[in-house]
Amino acid sequence: MTTHFKDAALRAIAIERDAIDALNERIDDHFIKACEVIMACQGRVVVTGMGKSGHIGKKIAATLASTGTPSFYVHPGEASHGDLGMITGQDVVLAISNSGSTSEVLTILPLIKRMGAPLISMTGNPDSVLAREAAANLDVSVAQEACPLGLAPTSSTTATLVMGDALAVALLDDRGFSAEDFAFSHPGGSLGRRLLLRVSDIMHSGDRIPKVAEDTTLNNALLEISLKGLGMTTVVNRAGNMVGIFTDGDLRRTLDHPLDIHATPIQEVMTRNGKTIFEDQLAAEALKLMDELKINALPVINRDGELTGAINMHDLLKAGVI
Structure with missing residues (x-):
């Protein structure tokens, strides 16, 4: 039984490692376009996504915000009931959906378009509605989920998180974001104290x-x-x-x-x-x-x-x- 646990765990890690390795070929013109759109943004990056994509979206928004790209997360369902007012035409919307057809996300697309906010998507289906509507689509498709049933988002969420980190780091580098800048975003942490306290x-x-x-x-x-x-x-x-x-x-x-x-x-x-x-x-x-x-x-x-x-x-x- 112990061997079974170990084998299952190692299999999951191997599948997710392959999913991450596959992202190397996705750092392409779409990725560069996404970076250019965000760098030109006069507002903030608004990240949205449902379910597990939403959880990953919150982490991506937090990483962007702490590395020099003002960002926050908006739940797509809540956006349809008032929170859409948090988004302006000066913002960039980063929409995450593995299928690219999540109804709650698609519902707010026409309104995002109407206000003139550029759209960037992260999907596992480059031919989806969401991907086609985006100024740039970041392909986070995976060959298989680490879940043996192929149901629980595992490899797909890992790939999305890693792509989000790659985006944040690329933007950080282009902004010339420094360790002291990072400390200003984390004044309560030990790093902030070490880098800010005189x-x-x-x-x-x-x-x-x-x-x-x-x-x-x-x-x-x-x-x-x-x-x-x-x-x-x-x-x-x-x-x-x-x-x-x-x-x-x-x-x-x-x-x-x-x-x-x-x-x-x-x-x-x-x-x-x-x-x-x-x-x-x-x-x-x-x-x-x-x-x-x-x-x-x-x-x-x-x-x-x-x-x-x-x-x-x-x-x-x-x-x-x-």
């Missing part, structure tokens, strides 16, 4: 910056480290310019030598020319630098070299950068 957004600034004068005694510098809670303090001269840094690691190394913490000035034990990061750099860059240097905190400066803040690993963790 050091200045999460750093400690003003009175929250751990800072002591260079003639401060070691014991008072330790009080500043404890008070500010960043595991380090910056050291500044009389002009307020940073001249060094003293960290928990520096403390461990200092205690290996006999000295009077009440009399030793911090400038004698601090690390000079310590690593810093610019306030306008990505928080993800701060994380990378800390990982490379095996440190837990960084002073933050502006492009004029002035001390403006401090950041540590906990800040990055709290912000969701890690």
Whole structure:
């Protein structure tokens, strides 16, 4: 019985793999035309489809929208009962139907034509009514469904989804859509935070910056480290310019030598020319630098070299950068 499960699964995967491979020959003039129509669109791409095609259509619409092509899904049945008002002549309609003759989709075709919205179809039947009415038809026909009964949409929905991804990626590439553009569409995700969050957004600034004068005694510098809670303090001269840094690691190394913490000035034990990061750099860059240097905190400066803040690993963790 176990072998039967495995054989059935492998057969399904093989059939769907063949369906995807067959799409290579379908990236043709119709595909190029579809891309050109969408790139010329002044509105949005409105995706529609019934049943499983509708589910796939929702995913395609979401992928288009998150990769630089404004898009949304409209249920064709609801379109006939008011939602057609969501479509304008400035939009492009992407209609999905494996048979190319889905009644709910065909019902709204004359109205789409009347408003002047270009139509692109994805069908498994290039000779269907839907395909013939479209400015470009993307052929997603398959030799067979992975379902052994040949009934449940399996290979056909996979091929349609892959064709939709190919369309979205081709458009993304032509638009010059960048990783930062993608992040703006996903500000709540970890990728968005890594690509959008700047050091200045999460750093400690003003009175929250751990800072002591260079003639401060070691014991008072330790009080500043404890008070500010960043595991380090910056050291500044009389002009307020940073001249060094003293960290928990520096403390461990200092205690290996006999000295009077009440009399030793911090400038004698601090690390000079310590690593810093610019306030306008990505928080993800701060994380990378800390990982490379095996440190837990960084002073933050502006492009004029002035001390403006401090950041540590906990800040990055709290912000969701890690």
